[in-house]
Amino acid sequence: MTxxxxxxxxxxxxxxxMSAILGNSPGITVVGEASDGSEVVAKVLELRPDVVLMDVRMPRVDGITATRELMAAVSDPPRVLVITTFERDxxxxxxxxxxxxxxxxKRSRPAEIVQAVRTVATGDSVLFPAAIRGLVSGRLNKSAGGRLSHVQFTEREEEVLRLMGQGMSNAEIADELCLGVQTVKTHVSSTLAKLGARDRTQAVVIAYESGFIEVR
Incomplete structure (x- = not known):
């Protein structure tokens, strides 16, 4: 699959x-480019990409607004991987x-860029745990923590969520817990459903914000 x-x-x-790096990688093709977030929805509807590699800071319509509009306008949106200069942005x-x-x-090595695109395309997330901890520091929502404490996780689901918070992929979680990858996927799906999370990235953000995963 390309x-x-x-x-x-x-x-x-x-x-x-980015086009040179990705275009020369087997199994990846760059189908289009846009110079501003205002073009994203139209380009996605026209080209139907699997992944949108999006600058988070643009002078007219930034990556935040473009991502929000994309999620609202497209019923089956592509995966969005935002790019930034600073970790704590x-x-x-x-x-x-x-x-x-x-x-x-943006300073990532070519191999890291390629791997990140492949990772999100398969449904996993690309997170830097230390950076996520820094981003959510000061945003802890104690009321959310109270609500999350009433979510009936199984012991295994709690383990999986904490490992997701460490930035582990399904395969890495499977190795850590000595489980099959499909079993991990089942636990991830169940965890997302219980959290009401759209995807594993949102689940990790919720887990940190609520205090389920401690910010250290």
Whole structure:
């Protein structure tokens, strides 16, 4: 299966570099580019990419707004991977809340960029646990924590959620817990349903914000 990617960045040099990196990677094709978030919905409806690699900071319509509009306008939206210059970027945090599946630093090596695209395309998330902890620090919602304490997780689901919070993929969680990958996927799906989370990224944000996973 070929992964199709839409690049969204106001800097042509960044788009050119990302296009070269991804276009030369087996199984990945860049199907289009956009220079502003205002173009995203139309481009997605036209090109139907699997992944949108989106700059989080753009001068007209930023990545947060573009992600929000995309999630609202498209019934089966592509995975969104936001790119940023700084790890602790409040824009990234808001983009994750709006539905992005993870984030990538612009200084990432080519192999890391390719792997991140492949990861989100399969339904996993790309998170940096230390950065997530920094982003949610000071945003802890004690009332949310109270509500989350009433969610009836199984012991295994709690383990899976905490490992998700460490940025582990399904395969890594399976190795850690000595389970099959399909069993982990079942636990992840159940956990998301109980949290009312759209995807694993949102589940991790909820877990940190509520205090279920302690920010250290």
């Amino acid at each position: 992964i199709s990617v839409l690049l969204v960045d106001d800097e042509e040099l960044v788009r050119t570099g 409040d824009y990234v945090y808001e983009a994750l809340r709006e539905g992005a599946s993870g984030f990538l630093l």
